[in-house]
Amino acid sequence: MVPTTRMEDKIYIISGTNREEAVSLAVSHIYKNEFKLLGMEAEIIDLRDLPDNYLAAALYENAGTHQGMVDMRQKMKEGQKFLFVVPEYNGSFPGVLKAFIDGLKFPETFTNKKCALVGVSSGVQGGALALSHLTDILNYCGTHVLARKVRLAEIGKNMKEGLITNKLYNQLINWQINEFLEF
Numbered sequence: 001m002v003p004t005t006r007m008e009d010k011i012y013i014i015s016g017t018n019r020e021e022a023v024s025l026a027v028s029h030i031y032k033n034e035f036k037l038l039g040m041e042a043e044i045i046d047l048r049d050l051p052d053n054y055l056a057a058a059l060y061e062n063a064g065t066h067q068g069m070v071d072m073r074q075k076m077k078e079g080q081k082f083l084f085v086v087p088e089y090n091g092s093f094p095g096v097l098k099a100f101i102d103g104l105k106f107p108e109t110f111t112n113k114k115c116a117l118v119g120v121s122s123g124v125q126g127g128a129l130a131l132s133h134l135t136d137i138l139n140y141c142g143t144h145v146l147a148r149k150v151r152l153a154e155i156g157k158n159m160k161e162g163l164i165t166n167k168l169y170n171q172l173i174n175w176q177i178n179e180f181l182e183f
């Protein structure tokens, strides 16, 4: 089937944590490369780039005014398709990801946008609950979430030198990407 994503529609990949050395960032790069192989442009939004004083200076009445956040906020407003790479933290998604979402322009950032979700965990769930929690929030905000979600459980055993070593995981990633481009 011919993908409905046009070449000019850049895909934004949100690496869902600001933790240094995050595996989620490595997974984001894997997706970026896969999109590139298919001729699609993708850019990573790395939550490590949030301003250090984000919580105090870039939320609520300050939303949109903090110089360090203006660029990311604009990209999220203009982007039409997002892929969230979501690490599992304490049975859900990271608080910093919710804080990031709370700092975005509502509803323009979300209304009728489309996204796909990938969970990453060191345990056996692959972020199943994290993806479910995030789906609720994105749907509430008006964003459509691709039903095909990838859960990369026990990531420590299934990744080496920045590459996924599990054959099934690689198949699921390709399957999800193809569905996302048609979504």
Ligand SMILES: Cc1cc2nc3c(=O)[nH]c(=O)nc-3n(C[C@H](O)[C@H](O)[C@H](O)COP(=O)(O)O)c2cc1C
Binding pocket: 017, 019, 021, 022, 023, 024, 025, 087, 088, 089, 090, 091, 092, 120, 121, 122, 123, 124, 125, 155
């Ligand atoms: C604050 C915190 C909480 C975590 N909670 C969980 C958890 O509930 N279940 C789990 O399987 N792994 C948990 N982990 C491990 C992450 O899933 C693991 O680090 C994985 O690589 C994805 O996170 P990363 O992108 O930060 O590397 C936690 C890690 C952190 C930093």
